[in-house]
Amino acid sequence: MYLFCFFRRNSCLNARGYCWPIFLLRMTGWCKLSPSTVWSVSLLGTLIYEPCILLTLGGQLSFTLTFCLLFAKSLNFWQTNMLLSLVSFPFIVAQQYTWHILQTLVGFAVIPIFSTLIVPFTLLGFAGQDIPGIAKVVNVLIQCFTSCLDSMSMLPGEMIIGKLPSVVLVLFFTCSLLIYVKQSALAFFCRGMCLLLLFFGTLWVRYPLYGEFTTFDVGQGDAALVRTPFNRSVTLIDTGGQVDFSAKKDW
Numbered sequence: 149m150y151l152f153c154f155f156r157r158n159s160c161l162n163a164r165g166y167c168w169p170i171f172l173l174r175m176t177g178w179c180k181l182s183p184s185t186v187w188s189v190s191l192l193g194t195l196i197y198e199p200c201i202l203l204t205l206g207g208q209l210s211f212t213l214t215f216c217l218l219f220a221k222s223l224n225f226w227q228t229n230m231l232l233s234l235v236s237f238p239f240i241v242a243q244q245y246t247w248h249i250l251q252t253l254v255g256f257a258v259i260p261i262f263s264t265l266i267v268p269f270t271l272l273g274f275a276g277q278d279i280p281g282i283a284k285v286v287n288v289l290i291q292c293f294t295s296c297l298d299s300m301s302m303l304p305g306e307m308i309i310g311k312l313p314s315v316v317l318v319l320f321f322t323c324s325l326l327i328y329v330k331q332s333a334l335a336f337f338c339r340g341m342c343l344l345l346l347f348f349g350t351l352w353v354r355y356p357l358y359g360e361f362t363t364f365d366v367g368q369g370d371a372a373l374v375r376t377p378f379n380r381s382v383t384l385i386d387t388g389g390q391v392d393f394s395a396k397k398d399w
Contacts, residue, residue: 183218187211208239216325227328229255234324234342238317241309249305258297266293310353320345355379 191211194201201207216235220228233252241247266289273286323338323345360375371386 187214187218205239205243209236212236212239220328223328226256231324231328234327235321237324238312238321241312242314242317245308245310247307247309248301249307250300250303254297254300261293266290309350312349313352316345316349316352320349 194207194211198207202211212235213232216231217228220231223231229252233255237247269286269289273283276282320342323341326338327335327342329335329338355378356375357377359377360373362373362375363370364373366386371384374383374385375381
């Protein structure tokens with residue numbers, strides 16, 4: 149849950165803050181650029197500076213969520229939050245394998261605070277970072293906001309989804325982008341597909357058609373997990389402890 153709120157907050161920074169100079173110029177009226185142009189230039193500048201940014205969860209969420217916001221102007225507050233939650237789901241689950249049931253609900257409460265306090269103070273801190281005291285006050289405010297989100301993420305409700313198939317994640321992401329299109333038939337179909345993909349994807353993880361062999365680094369070696377098709381048997385192999393042949397016996 150904290151990851152989603154944290155990366156939504158950092159999405160305005162747009163990965164290392166490349167959009168801030170353009171955004172400030174656009175606010176002052178010096179630069180007449182469309183939001184899509186600002187997003188494109190930010191993405192291009194970020195990729196030039198850090199080519200692997202889209203391989204990280206932060207980069208993926210930052211640019212994906214800001215891209216969705218470009219086309220969410222006709223949506224109300226609740227619809228926008230639901231859209232961002234669904235779009236972020238495949239990215240978070242693909243790397244974290246978990247999802248917090250309070251994530252969307254917390255987003256409804258965080259967005260007003262974020263838009264009315266965090267964004268203005270962040271702009272103030274960026275513009276006045278050379279003025280003594282301003283950057284320090286802004287940093288304290290953002291740290292307090294982050295600490296609150298971190299505390300919320302410790303609340304019960306985290307669900308272990310598991311490793312969903314890549315095809316399911318791609319289809320879920322595609323359908324989530326279309327849940328609020330003007331064509332009601334297509335929107336209804338995509339909403340139903342999201343539910344079906346989540347249901348059958350969870351069944352695939354719980355009852356795989358094929359066997360699975362997975363190894364885990366447990367700190368002093370690897371443990372092995374063997375699953376047979378349909379989870380008929382699950383075997384965890386982790387034998388022995390830390391071996392020390394240099395220790396001498398008393399006798």
